Amino acid sequence: xxxxxxxxxxxxxxxxxxxxxxxxxxxxxxxxxxxxxxxxxxxxxxxxxxxxxxxxxxxxxxxxxxxxxxxxxxxxxxxxxxxxxxxxxxxxxxxxxxxxxxxxxxxxxxxxxxxxxxxxxxxxxxxxxxxxxxxxxxxxxxxxxxxxxxxxxxxxxxxxxxxxxxxxxxxxxxxxxxxxxxxxxxxxxxxxxxxxxxxxxxxxxxxxxxxxxxxxxxxxxxxxxxxxxxxxxxxxxxxxxxxxxxxxxxxxxxxxxxxxxxxxxxxxxxxxxxxxxxxxxxxxxxxxxxxxxxxxxxxxxxxxxxxxxxxxxxxxxxxxxxxxxxxxxxxxxxxxxxxxxxxxxxxxxxxxxxxxxxxxxxxxxxxxxxxxxxxxxxxxxxxxxxxxxxxxxxxxxxxxxxxxxxxxxxxxxxxxxxxxxxxxxxxxxxxxxx
Numbered sequence: 001x002x003x004x005x006x007x008x009x010x011x012x013x014x015x016x017x018x019x020x021x022x023x024x025x026x027x028x029x030x031x032x033x034x035x036x037x038x039x040x041x042x043x044x045x046x047x048x049x050x051x052x053x054x055x056x057x058x059x060x061x062x063x064x065x066x067x068x069x070x071x072x073x074x075x076x077x078x079x080x081x082x083x084x085x086x087x088x089x090x091x092x093x094x095x096x097x098x099x100x101x102x103x104x105x106x107x108x109x110x111x112x113x114x115x116x117x118x119x120x121x122x123x124x125x126x127x128x129x130x131x132x133x134x135x136x137x138x139x140x141x142x143x144x145x146x147x148x149x150x151x152x153x154x155x156x157x158x159x160x161x162x163x164x165x166x167x168x169x170x171x172x173x174x175x176x177x178x179x180x181x182x183x184x185x186x187x188x189x190x191x192x193x194x195x196x197x198x199x200x201x202x203x204x205x206x207x208x209x210x211x212x213x214x215x216x217x218x219x220x221x222x223x224x225x226x227x228x229x230x231x232x233x234x235x236x237x238x239x240x241x242x243x244x245x246x247x248x249x250x251x252x253x254x255x256x257x258x259x260x261x262x263x264x265x266x267x268x269x270x271x272x273x274x275x276x277x278x279x280x281x282x283x284x285x286x287x288x289x290x291x292x293x294x295x296x297x298x299x300x301x302x303x304x305x306x307x308x309x310x311x312x313x314x315x316x317x318x319x320x321x322x323x324x325x326x327x328x329x330x331x332x333x334x335x336x337x338x339x340x341x342x343x344x345x346x347x348x349x350x351x352x353x354x355x356x357x358x359x360x361x362x363x364x365x366x367x368x369x370x371x372x373x374x375x376x377x378x379x380x381x382x383x384x385x386x387x388x389x390x391x392x393x394x395x396x397x398x399x400x401x402x403x404x405x406x407x408x409x410x411x412x413x414x415x416x417x418x419x420x421x422x423x424x425x426x427x428x429x430x431x432x433x434x
Contacts, residue, residue, distance in 0.1 A: 032059050047211045062134075136201065137180055144183040151186075152399040154354060155290065165230055168281055172227040174212035178234035181205040185241035186400065206238055210259065217266050225267075225274035226281035232267040235260040236364065241401040244408035251364065251386070252375045265369060293345035293354055301344050301353065302391055308427040309337050312388065315424070316381065328370045329381050332363075336389055339363045343392060355395050363389055380421040383413045387428040394432055406432055 031042030032049050034057055042049050052059035133141075149161035169176035181202040188198035213231055216224050239250060239260050247254035251261060271277055298305050313333055320326035343359040346352070375382040390410055396402045410432050414425065 032061050034059060047208060140180045140183040140187065143187050144179055148183050148186050164281065168227055168230055174209040174231050175227055177205040177209035178231055178238060181209065182234055182238050182241055185238065210263065213263055221270045222274055225270045225277035228267045229271060229278055230281055232264045235263060236361065237401060240405060244404045249409045249412045250405060251372065257372065257376050261372060291347045291349045293347050296344040296346040296353065298340045298344055302431060304427060305340060308388065328374065329385060331368055332371045332385050335363055335366045336385065340392055357396060360392055360396055378416045380418055383417050384421060384424045387413050387425055391428050391431045
């Protein structure tokens with residue numbers, strides 16, 4: 001029998017050899033979940049640490065960890081100082097100081113979660129891997145299904161958002177992240193007591209989704225074209241949902257082209273080689289509408305549209321005769337006329353106007369890079385065409401994520417436009433209150 005006093009007084013217990021001494025180091029709680037599981041030191045690199053990159057395993061960080069300053073969006077609201085201060089505070093706080101719902105503990109629970117929400121899901125390629133979602137993200141998912149996906153949407157479009165697009169989230173992590181980011185932006189407006197937390201989570205999710213989209217575009221874009229198209233659309237909605245921001249005018253800014261536009265151009269290139277990608281993720285339905293519609297002339301909604309666009313086309317042609325570079329303005333102008341022509345329908349039974357929101361956003365999708373470049377350079381004709389588009393966008397001012405954007409952009413156009421061109425804003429300003 002070993003004497004306890006002898007054991008405690010032994011050299012091995014009282015003084016460990018130098019080669020067995022463990023070097024102390026500062027502990028960090030910000031490492032990824034995989035390194036924590038393996039109990040190895042994580043270098044905390046975002047979006048994937050070196051350990052996980054080397055092992056080709058999904059790298060997911062606890063949802064409470066915010067991104068580093070280099071990864072955070074730089075935009076801030078302009079017309080709401082309260083939202084701007086909350087967003088700045090949320091971005092500058094350390095992860096431990098943000099009050100977030102703690103992650104669900106599934107160790108002893110009997111919950112059965114969908115694969116994308118399960119921390120024990122099988123390894124998948126990084127481009128489609130989803131992060132660990134906690135209880136707050138589940139609340140955002142419920143908010144999306146019960147509130148957001150049916151807001152400002154006609155009854156016949158609800159199944160597309162609630163069923164088809166929502167199901168994509170269970171296969172593509174970046175789609176799930178953008179759905180949750182958009183839902184968080186709406187919840188931030190509904191629950192002011194948690195506004196800072198919602199904005200911080202939305203920024204984190206959007207940043208991760210952009211990384212996932214870029215990774216997919218660089219590796220396997222063609223087989224994921226439909227999901228990338230949906231993600232680019234959700235990214236556009238998230239840009240709207242943040243509200244008007246200083247120096248940001250949706251499709252151009254005071255500094256550089258908005259990031260979502262660059263991604264959209266990449267997705268468009270892929271879609272050109274995958275014409276059936278949209279129908280593969282959002283199949284058309286043959287179910288008749290409860291209140292059928294018929295085409296409606298845009299002149300009945302915005303009188304003077306035809307003359308305004310004709311006059312603008314005549315001016316572009318006159319400039320083009322002297323400067324061939326004005327050719328680049330014909331495509332956005334012609335596409336704007338097409339979008340106006342298909343944006344309005346009349347409901348036959350109720351005799352009400354239906355606005356086809358997809359045609360309003362179609363103009364943004366159809367823009368070409370050389371026009372976007374002139375818009376970013378604040379060329380006068382590019383700004384004038386954008387002002388005419390704002391008349392179409394203003395038809396959606398009742399949508400929560402569009403509110404405030406139209407006057408915000410129009411004020412910027414008036415500031416940036418040379419006085420000699422101000423006369424071309426007369427017709428748009430009839431329909432836009434600034």
